Amino acid sequence: MRKIGMLMLVGIMIVMGMWMSVAQAAPVKVAMVVAGTLGDRSFYDSGNEGLMQAAKELGVETKVFECRSVPSAFSEQIIAAAQSYEVVFTIGWELVDPLLEVAPEFPDVKFIHIDAAIEGVANVSSLDYLENEGSFVAGAMAAMMTTKTEDTKINNQKIIGAVGGMDIPVIRNFVAGYEAGAKYIDPDIKVEVGYVGNFEDPAKGKEMALTIFNKGADIIFQIAGNTGNGVIEAAKESGFYAIGVDSDQGYIAPGFIMGSMMKRVGLSIFETIQKILDGSYKDGTVMSYGIAQNGVGMSKDEDMKKIVGDEVMKKLEEIERGIVEGTIPVPARS
Structure with a gap:
């Protein structure tokens, strides 16, 4: 009986070890919510390029939520993203107020807003461009x-x-x-x-x-x-x-x-995801991108x-x- 019990214990430990390995290998899930739609060949598309680069090079799982410039969709899409993703980028000035309303409901989600400096919210950081x-x-x-x-x-x-x-x-x-x-x-x-x-x-x-x-x-x-x-x-x-x-x-x-x-919205998104993965990311901060940071500049x-x-x-x-x-x-x- 003791031998059987030991074998069962070993079996349980193996199964648990396999489960933990799978859990550890699960990719970080990153969403991006845009106020408008992709295909602008400009602002939103630049952000999406950074997201796709992170998926390819960093192994994160990604998805884009488009609001299509419909105000009623702003909060809905942020909520939908936060329900399934650990990291949520929001792009567009229109999303600032909806984000500030939604973020406290998801304290474990890292929100990063693009294009405005947001301070004073523990789980909201922002990327601000000069x-x-x-x-x-x-x-x-x-x-x-x-x-x-x-x-x-x-x-x-x-x-x-x-x-x-x-x-x-x-x-x-x-x-x-x-x-x-x-x-x-x-x-x-x-x-x-x-x-x-x-x-x-x-x-x-x-x-x-x-x-x-x-x-x-x-x-x-x-x-x-x-x-x-x-x-x-x-x-x-x-x-x-x-x-x-x-x-x-x-x-x-x-x-x-x-x-x-x-x-370079894409660059800043990629670099922020890198920081989240390597542990150097800090919640509730404003990260500025000017010429010195290669965040803006002529082509x-x-x-x-x-x-x-x-x-x-x-x-x-x-x-x-x-x-x-x-x-x-x-x-x-x-």
Whole structure:
């Protein structure tokens, strides 16, 4: 009997050991909730790239929850994600209030919000981007390039423009940097800015871009998510330059995208997941990504280098160094 009992005990221990091994091997489950939809070729897609990279390289299990810009879905999708996933990223200014309402109901879930600094909630951290720094460089580039009238897309007026999706703090931060960077190069340059009121309407983006183009702007910075695809379409049809945003958008309209001010959402998501896995992640913190952290900056791809030339590229690199070193101050939104 004693022998049988020992064998049973050994069997139980083996089964428990196998169960624990399986439990330990279970991948961390990471969700991303976006206020709109994937396919914007910009902000949301950049985040998804980071999520897919983490799934491939870090072995996490992932899923994207899309709210499709429907307000009633904001809280619903955050709750749905939190019910099944250990880590939940939320992307979009629209999700701040719903997140703050939902997070206390799931104290064991790590929530990380993208694009706003949230403090004071134990299980909510945030990734905050210094888009004003990257946009300062974009503005400086536009100011230098708008005088190069040998380029057939450039007119003889010192006017550049920007199209914002909505007049909200994060977009105003882009605009503040863009205007400051332009005036750092030329205090007399004129910057025409228009806000569409929507991040999901390319037709209105195109209309706004054409309005600004007709005021004399030959370079227009799109800061409008999916709406910005309309700005790029207008650039192709009317023969001016667009500056892309969030992702490297040069492939969308080669020869018409001067460069892209990249907000590396994917990189920051990937790095945050790495920290969670290696134990260095801290709950309830704000993690900032500027030029120094490679979180924002110009695309610097071959198309951009070809369009702007070596002299402008060197000047942009000089400006970036000045921003990192603190010798070139960059204003934030007022």
